[in-house]
Amino acid sequence: MAALLNRDRVEASFARRLEKLNSRHRRELRELMGSPPRLENVPESWWRKVEEEVEQTTLLMLILIFVAASEQHGGPKDLAAARTFAASRASTIARTHRREIERRMKRQTEAWNRRIASKSAQFARRRDRALRRVEDAKNKLRVERAKARTDRVEGTVARAEQVLRDADDKLAKLDKQQAEPIRPSEVRSATIDAIGVDRAVRVATTGTTQAASAGSEFAIQQTVGFSEADTWFTENDERVCPICLPLHGTFRRVWSQRFPDGPPAHSPGSSPIDAPCRCWISYENEKLSRDEKSRFKRILKQAKERGDTTPRFRGSPGDPF
Numbered sequence: 001m002a003a004l005l006n007r008d009r010v011e012a013s014f015a016r017r018l019e020k021l022n023s024r025h026r027r028e029l030r031e032l033m034g035s036p037p038r039l040e041n042v043p044e045s046w047w048r049k050v051e052e053e054v055e056q057t058t059l060l061m062l063i064l065i066f067v068a069a070s071e072q073h074g075g076p077k078d079l080a081a082a083r084t085f086a087a088s089r090a091s092t093i094a095r096t097h098r099r100e101i102e103r104r105m106k107r108q109t110e111a112w113n114r115r116i117a118s119k120s121a122q123f124a125r126r127r128d129r130a131l132r133r134v135e136d137a138k139n140k141l142r143v144e145r146a147k148a149r150t151d152r153v154e155g156t157v158a159r160a161e162q163v164l165r166d167a168d169d170k171l172a173k174l175d176k177q178q179a180e181p182i183r184p185s186e187v188r189s190a191t192i193d194a195i196g197v198d199r200a201v202r203v204a205t206t207g208t209t210q211a212a213s214a215g216s217e218f219a220i221q222q223t224v225g226f227s228e229a230d231t232w233f234t235e236n237d238e239r240v241c242p243i244c245l246p247l248h249g250t251f252r253r254v255w256s257q258r259f260p261d262g263p264p265a266h267s268p269g270s271s272p273i274d275a276p277c278r279c280w281i282s283y284e285n286e287k288l289s290r291d292e293k294s295r296f297k298r299i300l301k302q303a304k305e306r307g308d309t310t311p312r313f314r315g316s317p318g319d320p321f
């Protein structure tokens, strides 16, 4: 049997649901951090909410995929088994998601803080200079006014007044500039880096592979049973990574040593080419039973043509062998 049916559609819908959530979380995070953006402004309750919402969305998708995979392999629609598998996975995914956002935003806000600090030191130096110029201009004006009174020379007073006005203007301009050292567009792109679409896609791809594997293994164990010849398949395209590639075509006794639960062979981000695992298992016993089914159909057809109403085949009631 092949990979999960409609895998691309399932995965895309999983990613879309997560991205919808992520987009709201990005907006909330920006508002909570404020300006200048500070991670300390974000309360613990918000982080908990993010974790819970991601967990709920992931849980639902994992259950749906597990059940779909189980049914695809002729297994039961066992919601309890699906929930047991999905609950632990979803909470791990949500916890990792939260930690990853926290880690990235912490690094980013620390860089911003350093920039704000160095900018404000630079600014303080410039302001000091501007302030000194104002004081100098005031002194000069006093001197020129005194000179004008004793020597009756007027021209230089007007010039000294102009110099003071210029120095005052410059100081006022500097004070205005100090506001908002981190641009809103920069904050927006930092939150996209931390909680972006590619995060949603990675979680969805790996989650889909995990749930499809778990559902398939569950169904096979409940029905035709495992075989040593159950074979690992990659998607066999140009996106297959160097971790998955050598597993292609290997039997259960080989792959189960490293991956007892089947695919995925790696978590997102741990592959050298940063591709998520989309592998699946082809089940030997299922293949046999499918072959048997078509053989049965053929026998039935031939029997019908002969007019025989009780054809015998392996696996039927009253099986002779």
Ligand SMILES: [Zn+2]
Pocket (backbone or CB within 6 Å): 234, 244, 263, 264, 265, 266, 276, 277, 278, 279
């Ligand atoms: Zn893989």
